[in-house]
Amino acid sequence: MSILFTEADIGSMTIPNRMIRAASHEGLADSRGRPTDEQFEFYKGFVEGGIGLIITGYAGIMQSGKSALYHMTMIDSDNLISHHKRLVDGIHQLGGKIVLQIAHCGRQTWSKVTGEPLQAPSAMPCGFYQEMPKEMSEGEIYTVIENFAKAALRAKESGYDGVQIHAAHGYLLSTFLSCYSNKREDRWGGGMENRFRIVGDTLRAVKEAVGKDYPVLIKINTFENTPSGIKPEECIQFAMMAAGTGCCDAIELSCGTNEDGFVMTRGKFPTDAIFKYMRPYCEYHPAVKFLLKTFVVPFKKIRQPPFAEGYNLETAARVKKVISLPVITVGGIRSKRFMEMAIDEGKTDFISMARPLIREPDLANKFKAGVSEVALCDNCNECVVASDTKPIQCYKKKT
Ligand SMILES: Cc1cc2nc3c(=O)[nH]c(=O)nc-3n(C[C@H](O)[C@H](O)[C@H](O)COP(=O)(O)O)c2cc1C
Structure with missing residues (x-):
């Protein structure tokens, strides 16, 4: 049997195969950020399509961190728990597993959406959103950490199988990790330990809130396409630091920020x-x-760097050598053969995909049945840019 269809654990959670749906903003929540029936139907496609685990699109932990993309899911209030619970119960009834990704968008949003000044480690605008954020005070940093913990507890109370902390892609936590966006000279900036502090404290606060047996995942960048952005060597160190907290159950490796365009979602422009x-x-x-x-x-x-299959795998393999936690690799992974090679050779424990599953939610079943060897997604990236103003969909599937 293909290694892709063997089970493996993330903390206390057993996943039936090695294929994960990577977090992809759906734009299917209602205007208050409550999950909808459409969102459930969308996730249902992945469960019926054989995916081992769904990681939801990012959910906002507080209003100041709300995405400017169309209709973000929110988890910033206890009033939302019953709505999330309905969705999660439905997924569990179908036999699926689902982890909630929790995020603060930092400077990659607009204050006209959040209703509050943008927050960032330093007063530097993101090249895409072009709005000057406020340099966060220590008090504001602690409020964010506390809100990550509260959001994680709400996720647990909603029945999610775990949470993933979003510390990649230029959102708030990743702007602290990167020398490009973090120019602070206090204990939250400068050396790697200082830049990692907010992430480490968040992992600890989240674990304390949800308890040691509840799976806590984190997503970080291997690389950013800016002169002082995160490099693979730093990513490896940050992964070791995350593992060293003892409060993390798996690390997912991605890359890029909103302002460096399509580094994260390499392919067509x-x-x-x-x-x-x-x-x-x-x-x-x-x-x-x-x-x-x-x-x-x-x-x-x-x-733009050119597309090559599995563009984060090389760094993931280096991370895997130095930590004992499960590693999930995302980014341009498209063929069954590549996935099997990556897992067989011990470069990663799981692979995750975003764009291919928007087009083919049943890709896992197709691979299992031997009716497909390669995803149909051609990385046109229309789904990526349209998520700004429209709910998620594949624009190629229609034609
Ligand atoms: C429409 C869309 C929305 C995305 N939203 C998120 C998100 O909410 N959180 C996240 O961590 N990554 C998000 N991503 C990035 C993916 O998780 C993944 O890292 C990236 O697409 C590369 O993987 P792929 O080549 O399999 O698409 C999104 C990607 C797409 C295409």
Whole structure:
């Protein structure tokens, strides 16, 4: 039997196979961030399609960390627990497993959405959102840590099988880890131990809130496409530090930030879709659109690293050598053969996928039945840019 279809554990949770649905913002919550029936139906497709574990799209831990993307799921109030519980109970009745990803968007959002000033380690705007955040005070840092813990407890009370702390992709926790966005000179910035402090304290606070047997996962970056952004060597150190807290049950490895474009979701540069779906581009006057398309977008395209299958696997394999926790690798993983190789050779314990499962939620079953060897996703990235203004969908599936 293929190693892909063998079970493995993350803390106290046993996962029936090695294929995980990576967190992907769904935009299917209602306007208050409550999970909806549509969201349940969407997840149901993964369970029926044979995936081992669903990691939800990111859920906001507090209003100041709310995403600017279309209809983020929220977990910032006890009033939401019953709504989450309904969704989770439904997934469990089908035999599925589901982990809630919890996040604070930091400077990668807009204050007109959060209703509060943006929060970041340093007063530096993100190159995409272009809004100046406030340098967080110590008190604000502790409030965020506390809200991660409260959100994790709500997830547990809702019945989720675990939580994943989002410390990747340029959101708040990852901006602390990166020298590019963290210019602080106090105990929350500077050396690696200081930059890791908020993440370590969050892991400890979350574990204390949910108890030692409740699975706590974390997602971090292997690489950022900026001169002083996170490098693989730093990622390896951060993974060791996360493992060293004793409060983490698995580490998922991704890469990139919103402002470095499609490093995280490598593939095509979806120029037309950007101007059709993504704010502020879709709102510009046609003449401005023309100028941007002609002069700015070609320059951005050149900066994108090319797509190669499993672009985080090399660093994941290095992480796996130095920690004893399960490692999950995400990013451009598309073929059954590659997945089997990665697990067989001990480079990762699990693989996770986002874009391919939007197109084929039943990919795991197809691989198992031998009716497919490679995902159909062609990395057009339309799903990525459209998530700004539309609920999640595959734009290729329709045609
Ligand atoms: C539409 C979309 C939404 C995403 N939302 C999230 C998210 O909420 N949290 C997260 O950690 N990653 C998010 N990602 C990134 C994925 O989890 C994953 O790291 C990335 O897409 C690379 O994997 P892939 O090549 O399998 O798509 C999103 C990706 C897509 C395509």
